[in-house]
Amino acid sequence: MAIIVVEVMLKPEILDPQGVAVGAALPRLGFTFAKSVRQGKRFEIEVEGTPTAAQMADIEKAAATLLANPVIETYVVKVQA
Amino acid sequence: MALDTVALATNNPDTPQPFAELGLKSDEYARIKEILGRRPTSSELAMYSVMWSEHCSYKSSKVHLKQFGDKAVKSDALLVGIGENAGVVDVGQGYAVTFKVESHNHPSFIEPYQGAATGVGGIVRDILTMGARPIAVMDPLRFGPADAPDTRRVLPGVIAGVGGYGNCLGLPNIGGEVVFDETYLGNPLVNALCVGVMKHSDIKLAKAAGAGNLVVLYGAKTGGDGIGGVSVLASETFEATGPAKRPAVQVGDPFVEKVLIECSLEIFAEDLVVGIQDLGGAGLSCATSELASGGSGGMKVELDRVPLRDATLSPEEILMSESQERMCAIVEPSKIDRFLEICKKWDVTVTVIGEVTDGDRLEITWHGEIIVDVPPRTVAHEGPVYSRPLAEPAYIARVNAEVINPVIPQTAQEIKDAILMMAATPNLADKSWVTNQYDRYVQGNTVQSQPDDSGMVRIDEKTHLGVAVATDANANWSYLNPYEGAKLALAEASRNIATAGAIPLAVTNCLNFGSPEDPGVMWQFAETVRGLADGCLEMGLPVTGGNVSFYNQTGGVAILPTPVIGVLGVIDDVRTRTPMSFDRAGLELYLIGASDENLSGSEWAYLHGMRGGQAPTADLQREMRLIKLLVKGRTENIFTAAHDLSQGGLTASLTEMVLRYNVGARITLANPGITLLVETPGRVVVAVEASKSAMLKEAAGDIPLTYLGTTGGDSLIINDVEISLTELRTAHTSTFQKLFG
Numbered sequence: 001m002a003i004i005v006v007e008v009m010l011k012p013e014i015l016d017p018q019g020v021a022v023g024a025a026l027p028r029l030g031f032t033f034a035k036s037v038r039q040g041k042r043f044e045i046e047v048e049g050t051p052t053a054a055q056m057a058d059i060e061k062a063a064a065t066l067l068a069n070p071v072i073e074t075y076v077v078k079v080q081a
Numbered sequence: 082m083a084l085d086t087v088a089l090a091t092n093n094p095d096t097p098q099p100f101a102e103l104g105l106k107s108d109e110y111a112r113i114k115e116i117l118g119r120r121p122t123s124s125e126l127a128m129y130s131v132m133w134s135e136h137c138s139y140k141s142s143k144v145h146l147k148q149f150g151d152k153a154v155k156s157d158a159l160l161v162g163i164g165e166n167a168g169v170v171d172v173g174q175g176y177a178v179t180f181k182v183e184s185h186n187h188p189s190f191i192e193p194y195q196g197a198a199t200g201v202g203g204i205v206r207d208i209l210t211m212g213a214r215p216i217a218v219m220d221p222l223r224f225g226p227a228d229a230p231d232t233r234r235v236l237p238g239v240i241a242g243v244g245g246y247g248n249c250l251g252l253p254n255i256g257g258e259v260v261f262d263e264t265y266l267g268n269p270l271v272n273a274l275c276v277g278v279m280k281h282s283d284i285k286l287a288k289a290a291g292a293g294n295l296v297v298l299y300g301a302k303t304g305g306d307g308i309g310g311v312s313v314l315a316s317e318t319f320e321a322t323g324p325a326k327r328p329a330v331q332v333g334d335p336f337v338e339k340v341l342i343e344c345s346l347e348i349f350a351e352d353l354v355v356g357i358q359d360l361g362g363a364g365l366s367c368a369t370s371e372l373a374s375g376g377s378g379g380m381k382v383e384l385d386r387v388p389l390r391d392a393t394l395s396p397e398e399i400l401m402s403e404s405q406e407r408m409c410a411i412v413e414p415s416k417i418d419r420f421l422e423i424c425k426k427w428d429v430t431v432t433v434i435g436e437v438t439d440g441d442r443l444e445i446t447w448h449g450e451i452i453v454d455v456p457p458r459t460v461a462h463e464g465p466v467y468s469r470p471l472a473e474p475a476y477i478a479r480v481n482a483e484v485i486n487p488v489i490p491q492t493a494q495e496i497k498d499a500i501l502m503m504a505a506t507p508n509l510a511d512k513s514w515v516t517n518q519y520d521r522y523v524q525g526n527t528v529q530s531q532p533d534d535s536g537m538v539r540i541d542e543k544t545h546l547g548v549a550v551a552t553d554a555n556a557n558w559s560y561l562n563p564y565e566g567a568k569l570a571l572a573e574a575s576r577n578i579a580t581a582g583a584i585p586l587a588v589t590n591c592l593n594f595g596s597p598e599d600p601g602v603m604w605q606f607a608e609t610v611r612g613l614a615d616g617c618l619e620m621g622l623p624v625t626g627g628n629v630s631f632y633n634q635t636g637g638v639a640i641l642p643t644p645v646i647g648v649l650g651v652i653d654d655v656r657t658r659t660p661m662s663f664d665r666a667g668l669e670l671y672l673i674g675a676s677d678e679n680l681s682g683s684e685w686a687y688l689h690g691m692r693g694g695q696a697p698t699a700d701l702q703r704e705m706r707l708i709k710l711l712v713k714g715r716t717e718n719i720f721t722a723a724h725d726l727s728q729g730g731l732t733a734s735l736t737e738m739v740l741r742y743n744v745g746a747r748i749t750l751a752n753p754g755i756t757l758l759v760e761t762p763g764r765v766v767v768a769v770e771a772s773k774s775a776m777l778k779e780a781a782g783d784i785p786l787t788y789l790g791t792t793g794g795d796s797l798i799i800n801d802v803e804i805s806l807t808e809l810r811t812a813h814t815s816t817f818q819k820l821f822g
Binding site: 010013014015016017020046069071073 | 102191192195301304305306328331332334336337369390404405
């Protein structure tokens with residue numbers, strides 16, 4: 001069994017209102033370390049056995065169609081043993 | 082890329098510049114050189130390129146739009162006319178109302194959610210800029226065929242974007258349209274309208290007057306949004322070092338906008354600004370040049386002071402960025418401390434970026450070096466003007482000659498099937514699936530919203546003064562005859578205001594067309610503007626402003642000419658409005674207005690694959706008599722209900738009426754098949770108490786009146802056809818659920 005991880009982030013030049021809100025909340029709670037915050041999302045997809053090349057290609061396709069919006073987001077697909 | 086300064090531009094006159102990539106024609110580039118007496122710097126080129134774009138300069142439409150001024154009616158109600166961010170009309174009791182509709186078509190196709198959302202955000206800022214509190218929004222939308230795969234991508238995103246942004250702002254969405262047609266596939270129309278209210282004394286204008294006054298930028302920080310295609314960064318030199326790709330899509334943050342609204346209104350209330358402008362298309366280039374141009378002309382801006390979200394932005398990018406939720410104000414030095422204090426209270430980023438000077442040049446510096454030195458009028462108002470060639474397209478004669486004779490239902494079963502088919506067809510089906518995603522009642526002043534003929538909001542809680550707004554376009558008629566089509570849309574929107582008993586007062590428009598470089602499209606546009614200007618003159622309604630959206634086409638196929646006409650009306654007491662339907666049995670139903678048998682441009686013809694024939698001729702005198710009757714019907718308390726007939730004709734209106742409060746009707750028609758389906762303009766169905774039918778007949782005068790039947794029961798009965806309300810409701814309400822649910 002393997003877990004395929006898809007991480008989705010807004011493209012760096014796109015405004016990230018949620019990240020900005022978190023960034024503004026940190027110092028209010030006394031955490032002063034952050035210069036800026038960007039928030040993304042992470043999918044963990046469980047598959048049977050070691051994913052084949054065809055499965056990986058399918059997952060890439062799914063990431064581009066459903067998990068991420070390539071107009072404003074980037075994504076990375078990784079396999080976690 | 083090295084900084085390109087005015088000094089460099091003067092010394093290196095022959096440096097090649099990417100004007101064509103920025104969308105400028107070579108003669109336009111030559112004209113910039115002539116204005117400046119040298120080549121523009123890259124920053125100046127950036128400014129001219131965005132400000133001289135079709136979107137900002139109206140270069141193809143200006144020569145036609147002039148008619149709105151030339152044929153303008155003298156209206157005492159008009160307080161601010163065309164040219165400002167939005168027109169303002171007097172609605173009595175010291176109140177003024179501003180409203181405007183704009184397009185956000187192209188961004189919504191690329192990224193439906195954000196495109197639609199920032200469309201709402203942009204129009205709301207336009208209204209705010211006039212000094213008004215935004216009180217309601219509306220969205221006329223058009224998509225490709227309802228069952229097309231791309232519509233399944235675009236429509237849900239657009240609806241969610243409109244709802245997401247508007248709901249977060251706490252603005253009720255009080256109506257609009259959802260229309261489907263093949264020509265909008267690949268080119269959806271997302272138009273957004275906003276209404277705002279203020280006191281007369283609160284009107285603000287976009288002008289930078291008074292040397293020494295400060296130029297203040299406040300709101301969100303500037304990022305690389307919306308630069309995309311028209312960017313100097315597309316030049317190779319920059320690509321090598323800068324961020325890979327700037328998106329043409331802007332992402333909005335409605336919560337920042339909400340704070341910006343409240344912050345701005347507090348600033349206005351304390352009278353702290355001399356002039357104000359929102360940052361929309363063309364961003365700072367537009368705001369600075371328009372403010373300077375609206376004043377005496379002189380302004381100095383230190384561009385490096387602009388707070389950035391992305392420190393790598395070049396000056397050209399900062400000038401062109403369309404980052405959302407930003408405003409630019411002109412503030413007297415004595416008032417700046419209070420201005421900053423209010424911004425601080427609302428946690429709004431604010432920076433003084435420059436000052437008004439007594440010269441006549443807009444001068445922009447970057448770390449002390451002059452990168453822009455231009456006469457602002459040449460950027461903002463004196464762009465190129467084209468009298469583009471126009472010619473009646475060949476299709477007109479062909480389609481006008483077609484005989485439109487779709488099969489007319491005859492037997493009881495055929496008529497029943499036709500009524501159910503019309504009730505369920507996407508263009509006429511119940512739109513609750515869409516409008517339930519919008520907050521219609523927030524703020525507690527919504528009196529009417531979808532499915533009523535118009536949206537209506539109360540603006541004074543003591544006197545119950547209210548305004549009504551309706552938007553309409555009949556692209557099928559505009560396709561057959563753009564001149565009549567524009568007049569007919571104006572008539573329909575006005576009628577939709579009047580059915581509730583409100584009085585039409587002013588007009589705004591969003592003219593959606595294909596490429597102006599196609600003489601046929603240009604002809605459609607010219608005819609539309611001529612029709613609208615003539616119509617407004619005849620009806621005595623001032624055009625308060627509007628928006629033109631060209632290049633709505635996929636390949637060689639342009640969209641249907643789609644002039645969306647918005648009409649605003651006033652009602653002195655919203656509690657006395659005439660509802661769109663009846664809630665009890667025993668009332669008499671009448672059809673006001675004459676019907677003919679022309680099915681050209683009708684939904685029935687469209688469903689039978691026919692798009693031809695002759696559009697009806699708009700009879701605005703008749704429409705005005707009808708409007709008078711509708712208003713009288715309210716003030717003299719004659720009507721219990723009144724509902725407009727438009728797309729889908731009598732069958733659509735009866736379906737909507739009986740389903741509204743679940744009260745049926747028994748109707749007798751001499752010639753039911755055709756009578757149910759024609760869309761003859763200038764007609765309304767009214768319900769009256771039997772005791773008031775004499776009053777109705779007297780009030781109607783020469784206007785034809787046809788007795789239809791009575792209300793009551795739990796079915797819609799037309800001659801020998803009976804459809805239970807349950808069956809009718811299922812047909813009417815399941816379409817959107819099935820398609821998009």
